[in-house]
Amino acid sequence: MSLPSSTRGAIVAVSLGCSLASAQSNDQLPGFELERLETNTGRGTVLVGNGELMVPSGLSVSLLGHYQSQPLVLNNGEKNLDIVQHRATAMLSASYGVLSWLELGAQLPFVLWQQGKSPTDVGLAELRAQGLGTPVLQARLGVLSRRRRQPLDLAADLGIGLPIGTGSALAGDDGPRFHARMVAGTEMGWLHPSLEVGVLFRPNILLPSSPQTPVREGASSEIRLAAALATTGQGLRGELGMRATFAQQPSLELLGGARFPLISGLDAFLLGGPGIGAAPGTPRFRVVAGISFRNEPPPKIAFLDERSDQELQLVLANPERPTQEKPVRPVPTWDIALGRGEEQGPLAAAAEPLPTAKPHQPGEREKVVLRGEIHFSQGSADLPGVVPLLDQAVLRLSDQARAGVILVEGHSDKDRADSFTAVRRAQAIRRYLIDQGVPATRVRIQGFGADWPVSAQPATEQERQLNRRAEVLVITDAAAEPLTTQQTPP
Structure with missing residues (x-):
């Protein structure tokens, strides 16, 4: 059967249109x-x-x-x-x-x-x-x-x-x-x-x-x-x-x-x-x-454990006194960022350099509102990440207005390569505190090397790490006389 030419043309056009579409x-x-x-x-x-x-x-x-x-x-x-x-x-x-x-x-x-x-x-x-x-x-x-x-x-x-x-x-x-x-x-x-x-x-x-x-x-x-x-x-x-x-x-x-x-x-x-x-x-x-x-700026105060803080205050309120005074062997010290003539009254004595390099022992006229330790890796003076203790120290000092100081004491273990980092550890903590807004005149640091270890004869790395530390104290109502100690090195 043959289709008309017009019909065949229509079919071709429709097919082409569909193909193009x-x-x-x-x-x-x-x-x-x-x-x-x-x-x-x-x-x-x-x-x-x-x-x-x-x-x-x-x-x-x-x-x-x-x-x-x-x-x-x-x-x-x-x-x-x-x-x-x-x-x-x-x-x-x-x-x-x-x-x-x-x-x-x-x-x-x-x-x-x-x-x-x-x-x-x-x-x-x-x-x-x-x-x-x-x-x-x-x-x-x-x-x-x-x-x-x-x-x-x-x-x-x-x-x-x-x-x-x-x-x-x-x-x-x-x-x-x-x-x-x-x-x-x-x-x-x-x-x-x-x-x-x-x-x-x-x-x-x-x-x-x-x-x-x-x-x-x-x-x-x-x-x-x-x-x-x-x-x-x-x-x-x-x-x-x-x-x-x-x-x-x-x-x-x-x-x-x-x-x-x-x-x-x-x-x-x-x-x-x-x-x-x-x-x-x-x-x-x-x-x-x-x-x-x-x-990033230093992290602000993010956490304060009130229960632990209350327990700490109870311990500090009743410190154990040594039965007798023992002689203390002097050790080298470094002391920087001390106030000169900016503080009056009770803080004037705290702003003067320590006469001897001895870990601080609170006197009868002093009040320690916070005390703790920060531990470091061998040979390192870098802060180990987030340190809630320092945030608490900033908070405690801010509660004391102008009547308080933060004392940082750096220590090291008996490794000779690590003994030079005691003061650097104290300096690292000082920089952190200043970045948090603490005036430099209210932060004191000292380095004691390995003369005041927690473990006198460490046998493990954990015991040696206890000696690689920095002790932080927030002190108020400082006595007029120089800070003294009743503690003897091990």
């Missing part, structure tokens, strides 16, 4: 955020936080760049196509401590350059080489803190990704994305482990594998787990992090590297590692490098 509907690049790497803002490693918040008015800023190999590979039914074979991106992050329990952060990513095979074989348009990524705004809420003498640091992170990224560069979702996660961390000697558990809600677009496969849209959720292990210290530090995603297509990335200081507050870092999984955005390997700057 189909090509137009498929020949586009679905807009979604390809990047899966979530970097950390604030305290912690590059990959994972440690649950610790920035102190109020503390600021952290980082700039990193990373290279990815084959983060997007599709199959057209015959072979794999490296739609994105090479990709270089950058990210600017910042975090600011607002309150002791609240920290705000932001991330702004950019696609600097990307290259791959033509995606037209799977019905997609060519992607752009550069573009703006998905900006993220984040709030971190403190739940537990070791600053309050709790066993670990625990924080909740809530964030939103704004849908203003460049979709044609695979750098922006069609709608907003949300994440919620819990981050925990603690210190175990010279190691700092951390763990993160969270969920991500995002608009998801499944890419086609051929021109005949339609692009399906829908919302999805992903469960994300991450863990990190970092070394502590002032110099070169190691970092190892893992981040896994559980969804329709699971993926995992492992990054390891080092962080090293450049100048005060400024660090550089370099990490790299493989990716495992077929989920879009999972590279074969990734290299991350960048710098980070952090500036």
Whole structure:
């Protein structure tokens, strides 16, 4: 049967129109955020936080760049196509401590350059080489803190990704994305482990594998787990992090590297590692490098155990007096930051240098409102993290108006290399107290070396650490006569 020429022309036109409509509907690049790497803002490693918040008015800023190999590979039914074979991106992050329990952060990513095979074989348009990524705004809420003498640091992170990224560069979702996660961390000697558990809600677009496969849209959720292990210290530090995603297509990335200081507050870092999984955005390997700057004031008073403080006051109110006075062997002393003519009355005597270098023993006309010890590592004068004792000392001294001083006595063990750090330990505590607002004229320090040990014959490292200490006393109503002692060295 033959059709009229006009009918055959109509059929051809309709078929061509349908083909063009189909090509137009498929020949586009679905807009979604390809990047899966979530970097950390604030305290912690590059990959994972440690649950610790920035102190109020503390600021952290980082700039990193990373290279990815084959983060997007599709199959057209015959072979794999490296739609994105090479990709270089950058990210600017910042975090600011607002309150002791609240920290705000932001991330702004950019696609600097990307290259791959033509995606037209799977019905997609060519992607752009550069573009703006998905900006993220984040709030971190403190739940537990070791600053309050709790066993670990625990924080909740809530964030939103704004849908203003460049979709044609695979750098922006069609709608907003949300994440919620819990981050925990603690210190175990010279190691700092951390763990993160969270969920991500995002608009998801499944890419086609051929021109005949339609692009399906829908919302999805992903469960994300991450863990990190970092070394502590002032110099070169190691970092190892893992981040896994559980969804329709699971993926995992492992990054390891080092962080090293450049100048005060400024660090550089370099990490790299493989990716495992077929989920879009999972590279074969990734290299991350960048710098980070952090500036924080000394932490303010965060915790005061009233019950323990009352027990301490009961002990200090009834000190045990020695039965008889024994001679004291003089030892070298260093005394700095003593007031000259600024204090009158009872503090005038406390502002004069000690006539002899002897650990202080309260006299009858003196009142000790706080007394405690701080222990140090061998050869180190660095404060061991958060020191609630010093925060309590600041609080006690502020209650005394002008009628009080803080006396810091530095000690060391019998290691010759460590004996020179006694005064440095006292100086480190003095700097901390001054940063907290204590006037320099109300802080006195002395160094005693190894002449006044707690354990005269230490047999273990724990006993030697007891000797590497600094004793802190808050004294009020100081007597007019010079400070004396009734204590004899072991």
